[in-house]
Amino acid sequence: MKKENSAPTMKDVAREAGVALGTVSKVVNGLPVGDSYKIRVEEAIRKLNYQINSYAQGLKASKTHTVALLIPNTLEPFYASLTYHINLALLKRKYRMLLCSTDYDSNLEQEYVAMAQQNKVDGIIGLTYNPDLVIEETTPFIAIDRSMGPKIPCVTSDNFAGGQLAAEKLADLGCRKVAFLRWGSSLTNEPNKRKAGFENGCLARGLSYEMKIINDGEPYKEFEDFLAGHIINGKLAFDGIFCVTDTLAHDILRTLKKLGQAVPGDVQVIGFDGTRHFGNKAYTCSTIVQPVSEIAEMCVELLTQENMLSKPPLVCLPVSYAYGGTTSEMPEA
């Protein structure tokens, strides 16, 4: 009857296999690792009779009624809005929320994951870009926007459909030659599907398109040069632009003004996120709106439901389009 105490942990597996803890975490969570590592980890799991499915216990035995939220910051409007709605969804269910603004600090992220493992919090909802975060499969964790592996539910907007919707809207509004601009992480993550969806929409609707993609750390000036390089006799070669976020659209709108291009007269612009001025006023641009409140509800619902076995690996929630002054339709009266 020493089952509870002698159950092998992920650390035991790492020691047995002679690999890093992160490697075990990846194998257990179904993420790709080199074949030789995978074999060693799987052998160690068999030898120690390590039980992967203990994850399925979930929050049934909630001890703390506290959930931690890992988020880069609460300054950027999308993060601020997510924080607000997740906070409300938890409070409604009598859960408390520990907030951890990570500023992309992976040590801090790992520290909070450890708290969940030590039962100091019941579970974690996390928006993290840390590819090396080690999450034991016994840790109730809900990811936002970036999959942490097939066994960890990830909640996100339907980014592909959103990209497609942006292309369709630009086509409906009379555009013929459009551009997609992206600035962001080169890591695989859900928002990157916006690009694929946009391409798909352009092809379906016969729009010609160009892409300009800049990774984090590269200078914004590349967008300025790209746009300036597409001005012929004072006229921009594009009549529509889809920006991967409203934040980028904000910068692009300033650049277009500097380049003497009128919005929406010369070129129409659609962003992504559904950001509102001062959190609750008009949209900052015409935009694909993320269902932030629904994302928040879904994260909390998945984390706090009892039967973890039924948890889906990826939940994509529907987006919508909203007019915000940078496209040429007549706004609603």
Place this chain on the structure above:
Amino acid sequence: MKKENSAPTMKDVAREAGVALGTVSKVVNGLPVGDSYKIRVEEAIRKLNYQINSYAQGLKASKTHTVALLIPNTLEPFYASLTYHINLALLKRKYRMLLCSTDYDSNLEQEYVAMAQQNKVDGIIGLTYNPDLVIEETTPFIAIDRSMGPKIPCVTSDNFAGGQLAAEKLADLGCRKVAFLRWGSSLTNEPNKRKAGFENGCLARGLSYEMKIINDGEPYKEFEDFLAGHIINGKLAFDGIFCVTDTLAHDILRTLKKLGQAVPGDVQVIGFDGTRHFGNKAYTCSTIVQPVSEIAEMCVELLTQENMLSKPPLVCLPVSYAYGGTTSEMPEA
């Protein structure tokens, strides 16, 4: 040796005096109540030998290393920024932060105060407009922007100096006739000093001024009517406007546009808060910048320092002015 268990509580005092708990809280925290109530509470305190100064124990015996933040929401940029900086200041000192977006729900606020009384959190930092919040004097509490009584430290910007600075700036920038616009809570709170400071600055610099003040719940349209009513032959009677917040300035800028008034050509506008587009980009208008990061540090410093006796009742931190496109000086190169 039954000191610990038999020490009378604020509830005992209320029962003895035959008054509500909130009344005892007010007397203990030095807030005004009717004389007859005050006498009854003070008599009960004497009779029970109730010890008011137990507040001075502070966080010396920290149990949870957790602090709760009460804030209306994290959607509005000023609140979002405060939340971020308080979170960082706590994490830096190895404190965890429980976030409670109150949406002005006074029951929820009281619930979190109760958690502090039950030692489930070490203390509370709160921005609340709830005049009836009951705070036992044993509860470590730091208020932001609204004093909860002289025994509870309140941290805020120097709002008076900020109002004065706005008037001086408008004078420096050539304005002669200015307006002050305020929309907000009618409760006494620190930001209301912006009005007094502005008047003072106008008088000192010989600016003529008008005030338009609307309370929460009253329609924004009153500002439109006020401004429209001051247009003579197409020209606004004011060449400068000071708005009590950047949020209000955002709306006023739209109204001025609708009324055909150019900013800053016809009228210059200064807001208050230091709000930036998307949290970290350009200022949304020329503005009096609140030192949010310093406010956050001060709150956490006061809450976590050991000797609570030295805590000041009101700390006002210096503001500064920043150009944000709605005034007529030349921006810095």
